[in-house]
Amino acid sequence: MKLLEGKTVLVTGASTGIGRAAAIGAAQHGADVVINYHARDEDAEACIAAIEATGQRGLAVKGDVAEPETAKAFVAKAVEAFGKVDVMVNNAGICPFHAFLDMPVETFERTMRVNLHGAYFMVQAAANQMVAQGHGGAIVAVSSISALVGGEYQTHYTPTKAGVHSLMQSTAIALGKYKIRCNSLLPGTILTEINKDDLADDAKRTYMESRVPLGRLGAPEDMVGPIVFLASDMAAYVTGAALLVDGGMFVNLQ
Numbered sequence: 001m002k003l004l005e006g007k008t009v010l011v012t013g014a015s016t017g018i019g020r021a022a023a024i025g026a027a028q029h030g031a032d033v034v035i036n037y038h039a040r041d042e043d044a045e046a047c048i049a050a051i052e053a054t055g056q057r058g059l060a061v062k063g064d065v066a067e068p069e070t071a072k073a074f075v076a077k078a079v080e081a082f083g084k085v086d087v088m089v090n091n092a093g094i095c096p097f098h099a100f101l102d103m104p105v106e107t108f109e110r111t112m113r114v115n116l117h118g119a120y121f122m123v124q125a126a127a128n129q130m131v132a133q134g135h136g137g138a139i140v141a142v143s144s145i146s147a148l149v150g151g152e153y154q155t156h157y158t159p160t161k162a163g164v165h166s167l168m169q170s171t172a173i174a175l176g177k178y179k180i181r182c183n184s185l186l187p188g189t190i191l192t193e194i195n196k197d198d199l200a201d202d203a204k205r206t207y208m209e210s211r212v213p214l215g216r217l218g219a220p221e222d223m224v225g226p227i228v229f230l231a232s233d234m235a236a237y238v239t240g241a242a243l244l245v246d247g248g249m250f251v252n253l254q
């Protein structure tokens with residue numbers, strides 16, 4: 001069953017990892033997909049090729065989500081190409097691991113701007129378009145298990161993920177009257193580029209795996225079903241919610 005037939009889905013930071021999997025997964029579920037990406041043209045082109053291989057239309061738009069203008073341009077190009085915006089998956093994010101006591105100001109500020117400011121402006125731009133269209137929509141923000149728990153080398157990062165989740169709670173209230181649903185996905189530890197260096201340490205990786213009752217770290221594809229569900233009409237009465245998808249890691253105290 002295709003859950004996103006006829007919808008236009010936008011995904012930020014979609015040339016790699018969870019965003020890429022979500023973009024291709026949305027296309028497999030019948031959506032036309034517009035991706036935002038920041039750096040590598042060839043990765044974005046490969047993602048679009050994978051989207052088009054499903055028979056759906058794809059478009060890549062380059063831009064730094066930390067810049068407020070990027071969000072407006074992204075939504076405008078999507079509307080120009082495919083006529084509307086039904087779903088926004090706010091996914092772009094960075095996590096440059098660093099100790100707290102000597103955190104460089106630039107690292108702190110860049111992480112805030114990409115992860116939280118970027119989410120704010122993307123969600124706002126998509127919501128304005130959905131309100132103008134007048135038939136509702138769905139916003140899915142990729143937050144994290146890190147919205148709920150801390151990380152020694154993530155003191156700049158975890159507040160952004162709590163912030164993204166909080167943003168979905170408040171926008172669920174602000175946008176409910178327009179039939180726009182806002183939810184967050186809270187992934188556990190998923191093997192992607194964002195943590196490649198951190199998990200290159202065998203001891204750390206083995207420890208992280210041992211924390212997961214399902215016995216393995218996540219893959220980007222594990223996030224597709226939950227994202228598609230939240231974006232789809234199957235979740236028509238779900239808003240302001242957080243879906244933790246972590247193989248059971250969070251509840252594994254002892």
Ligand SMILES: NC(=O)C1=CN([C@@H]2O[C@H](COP(=O)(O)OP(=O)(O)OC[C@H]3O[C@@H](n4cnc5c(N)ncnc54)[C@H](O)[C@@H]3O)[C@@H](O)[C@H]2O)C=CC1
Pocket residue numbers: 012013014015016017018019036037038039063064065066091092093094095114142143144145146186187188189190191192193194195
């Ligand atoms: N991998 C994990 O264990 C977890 C990841 N997440 C979140 O998932 C999201 C996706 O990350 P992953 O797929 O894991 O890693 P990733 O590094 O593969 O993906 C992040 C994407 O964001 C893009 N990006 C970074 N800065 C950008 C900017 N300024 N403008 C536009 N795009 C930008 C990158 O180019 C990349 O495509 C992030 O928000 C991350 O915080 C949440 C929980 C766990």
Ligand SMILES: C[C@H](O)[C@@H]1OC(=O)[C@H](O)[C@@H]1O
Pocket residue numbers: 095143144145146151161187188189190194195198
């Ligand atoms: C980048 C980390 O490995 C990853 O990011 C998150 O949000 C998770 O909590 C993991 O720590």
